[in-house]
Amino acid sequence: MLVKALLIIVLxxxxxxxxxxxxxxxxxxxxxxxxxxWLVPSGMPLPVEPDDNPMTEAxxxxxxxxxxxxxxxxxxxxxxxxCHKQEHAFADALATPIGSTDEVLTRNSQGLANVAYNATxxxxxxxxxxxxxxxxxxxxxxxxxxxxxxxxxREIVLQRIVDEPVYQRLFLSAYPEQGxxxxxxxxxxAIAAFVRGLTSFDSPFDQYQRGDRTAMSDSALRGRDLFFSxxxxxxxxxxxxxxxxxxxxxxxxxxxxxxxxTGLFNIAGIGAFPEENQGLFSITANPTDMGKFRAxxxxxxxxTAPYMHDGSVASLDEVIEFYAAGGRIIETGPHAGDGRFxxxxxxxxxxxxxxxxxxxxxxxxxxSLTDGTFVTTERFSDPWISQ
Amino acid sequence: xxxxxxxxxxxxLFLALPSWAWGHNEINLTPxxxxxxxxxxxxxxxxxxxxxxxxxxxxxxxxxxAVPASEDFSVDDLFITVTHVGEDNVYGLxxxxxxxxxxxxxxxxxxxxRLVSKERSFLNIEAGRMAGLFSPANLQHSDSRLxxxxxLALDVFLGRxxxxxxxxxxxxxxxxxxxxxxxWQGEAFPATSGDGGGASDVFFKYxxxxxxxxWSVGGWYMQAKAxxxxxxxxxxxxxxxxxxxxxxxxxxxxxxxxxxxxxDVQWQVSSRLTFGLDTEWLWxxxxxxxxxxxxxAKLESEANGGWIEPSISFQRHTVGLRYEQMVLNNEFxxxxxxxxxALAHLNNTGHNPTRSTLVYRYQIQPTLALRxxxxxxxxxxxxxxxxxxxxxxxKNLWRLKKE
Numbered sequence: 001m002l003v004k005a006l007l008i009i010v011l012x013x014x015x016x017x018x019x020x021x022x023x024x025x026x027x028x029x030x031x032x033x034x035x036x037x038w039l040v041p042s043g044m045p046l047p048v049e050p051d052d053n054p055m056t057e058a059x060x061x062x063x064x065x066x067x068x069x070x071x072x073x074x075x076x077x078x079x080x081x082x083c084h085k086q087e088h089a090f091a092d093a094l095a096t097p098i099g100s101t102d103e104v105l106t107r108n109s110q111g112l113a114n115v116a117y118n119a120t121x122x123x124x125x126x127x128x129x130x131x132x133x134x135x136x137x138x139x140x141x142x143x144x145x146x147x148x149x150x151x152x153x154r155e156i157v158l159q160r161i162v163d164e165p166v167y168q169r170l171f172l173s174a175y176p177e178q179g180x181x182x183x184x185x186x187x188x189x190a191i192a193a194f195v196r197g198l199t200s201f202d203s204p205f206d207q208y209q210r211g212d213r214t215a216m217s218d219s220a221l222r223g224r225d226l227f228f229s230x231x232x233x234x235x236x237x238x239x240x241x242x243x244x245x246x247x248x249x250x251x252x253x254x255x256x257x258x259x260x261x262t263g264l265f266n267i268a269g270i271g272a273f274p275e276e277n278q279g280l281f282s283i284t285a286n287p288t289d290m291g292k293f294r295a296x297x298x299x300x301x302x303x304t305a306p307y308m309h310d311g312s313v314a315s316l317d318e319v320i321e322f323y324a325a326g327g328r329i330i331e332t333g334p335h336a337g338d339g340r341f342x343x344x345x346x347x348x349x350x351x352x353x354x355x356x357x358x359x360x361x362x363x364x365x366x367x368s369l370t371d372g373t374f375v376t377t378e379r380f381s382d383p384w385i386s387q
Numbered sequence: 388x389x390x391x392x393x394x395x396x397x398x399x400l401f402l403a404l405p406s407w408a409w410g411h412n413e414i415n416l417t418p419x420x421x422x423x424x425x426x427x428x429x430x431x432x433x434x435x436x437x438x439x440x441x442x443x444x445x446x447x448x449x450x451x452x453a454v455p456a457s458e459d460f461s462v463d464d465l466f467i468t469v470t471h472v473g474e475d476n477v478y479g480l481x482x483x484x485x486x487x488x489x490x491x492x493x494x495x496x497x498x499x500x501r502l503v504s505k506e507r508s509f510l511n512i513e514a515g516r517m518a519g520l521f522s523p524a525n526l527q528h529s530d531s532r533l534x535x536x537x538x539l540a541l542d543v544f545l546g547r548x549x550x551x552x553x554x555x556x557x558x559x560x561x562x563x564x565x566x567x568x569x570x571w572q573g574e575a576f577p578a579t580s581g582d583g584g585g586a587s588d589v590f591f592k593y594x595x596x597x598x599x600x601x602w603s604v605g606g607w608y609m610q611a612k613a614x615x616x617x618x619x620x621x622x623x624x625x626x627x628x629x630x631x632x633x634x635x636x637x638x639x640x641x642x643x644x645x646x647x648x649x650x651d652v653q654w655q656v657s658s659r660l661t662f663g664l665d666t667e668w669l670w671x672x673x674x675x676x677x678x679x680x681x682x683x684a685k686l687e688s689e690a691n692g693g694w695i696e697p698s699i700s701f702q703r704h705t706v707g708l709r710y711e712q713m714v715l716n717n718e719f720x721x722x723x724x725x726x727x728x729a730l731a732h733l734n735n736t737g738h739n740p741t742r743s744t745l746v747y748r749y750q751i752q753p754t755l756a757l758r759x760x761x762x763x764x765x766x767x768x769x770x771x772x773x774x775x776x777x778x779x780x781x782k783n784l785w786r787l788k789k790e
Contacts, residue, residue, distance in 0.1 A: 020714045021714070023716050023736060024717045024735050024736055025447065025719070027716045027721075028721070032725070043726075045725070045726045251725070253681065258682060322427070381657075
């Protein structure tokens, strides 16, 4: 009797336990719906789409044409693509770019991979949080001049666009409710749509994350472990799926827009940076913001050299040496100073010991972040070549 | 005076009630003072996760002390225990322990007082840092379990073992029934301490012996509250010697309810042969929210898991088999649900974690045993086979001899 009762209890427990399958369900309130094909892996959160500029394929294609069109500049010599080249992950391989009037800019051209996920868009301006606002700067800025569109030539430039037959079709397709109006507002929205659509999630690292265990070498895996270690501290500022702590997507409720001083300069030992390039301080005038810049994504970092906001570090090898030292020492000249002791330096830039093998592994890992599809796909390429 | 068999059994059970399970709270309330020690040394062919990688049973929030067993040689348990039972009905226990190479720490330090001690019942009050008495398995370590590794369900639902600062009232009678209530500060997973935290539980157990079968059955309910609970398993000084850097940070706020039923049967066929069966099943309900530095989503979970463990002992030899299974269901609401599920490793779509362990234990001498195990571990989606050999040493180092 007792044995029977016990067996019944055990059987009942087993039946209760076995009658279901593990599951995970989501009610995402429609957040993962979009009229646009983002080409991001399953499970990856989508970027934010501005309410006044939702993504469409038509706008993306119009923006692609405008992005590669030199006629969109005062003297018809400069396109967005002049400083954002696909083969360099939409950076330009220069320390600092040159505008349409040959004026040399002060800050390095950033790569545009996954720029849609950036919480802020420029190197050090916390108020520029949409591409639509950021694009105003290269198009219309006067100091320094980039595209060089100004009050004197803006109608001329616009007329060039109006006169192009290809654009008549593209604008009508992108803005049918407006009858295909060609305006700077629509131009900016279309370019923003194209740049927003430049997603990059097909590097060997991504392939490994998706289960392809052959995608990364042993050296790259060792480098990955170093990258995500407290020894190196890299991931604190370059962590997350976009390898930047300044990341925003539509799932986020609290937005962080951090900037960091990495100890590149310490002019006169008072934490100063070169006058033309003082980072967040230029916007806030807060002394502790001196030399703070946004941590850019490390995706495709192999292709976006030279590095740092001023392009002053030539190679990944030098970047690692710089961080290992905990700052940069400039012994002579107007910028002389020991960046290691910059009083405003980020707490994570403390320096570390690294062997040659570890450095090699770390670099191999960084190279595994290169997305070959991103820099070769026709979808992101110059459409005028085929026309 | 003639003592009937029933009366004898009842008396034995009554005396045994405070020590109703192997492990930490085992105090024979006969006045005495003793020092005991134990050490478990194992060699494992593999671990359930790659060395240096964190362990996540996909679909469950992990915490507490639930780190995977180490590959290679490992001192899984090392402890020394001092127990004292005074003539004045005051008793207590202090235990200094190290697990898997962690720093030695006072794992238990508690005092008890027998408030009521009648012929047919008792009422004890116990307070301090102690293990929850609600589940017999919660009192066990590698030395006191038949298997070397902790039960998967306890690893997942209770962070291996619920040890906390708390207060316990325990009532029992000579018919084998005991009832208890415990309230906790909340310093152990799945609870947190401070504002919005804390835990409490109630439990019962009934033990009996009829002829040559001894058995016990019990049930319990626990509620734990958490505020800003994070996965602290691999934090410095708390990692059981496991160093893992890339832990994703997330926090849980909300309530966890746990229910459990357990059954233990020992059938002594002869003086040399015993059949055993131990089983426990736990159900968990979670209602709260999960967040990281930028996202938040509502989380409701229903999960269950447990084990069934038959065994057979012949003289000094014991062979046992433990089968464990879990079912983990999560429901997220909010725009960040999918992202947070991925971050916290809660996106289980159809994999019921299971694990089977075949064990052989040979009691070489009263203080020393040999253990060998074969495990088929599918607690993670990829199956893994591994084996273990180890030694268990347990000894009373000192006991106050009374005249």
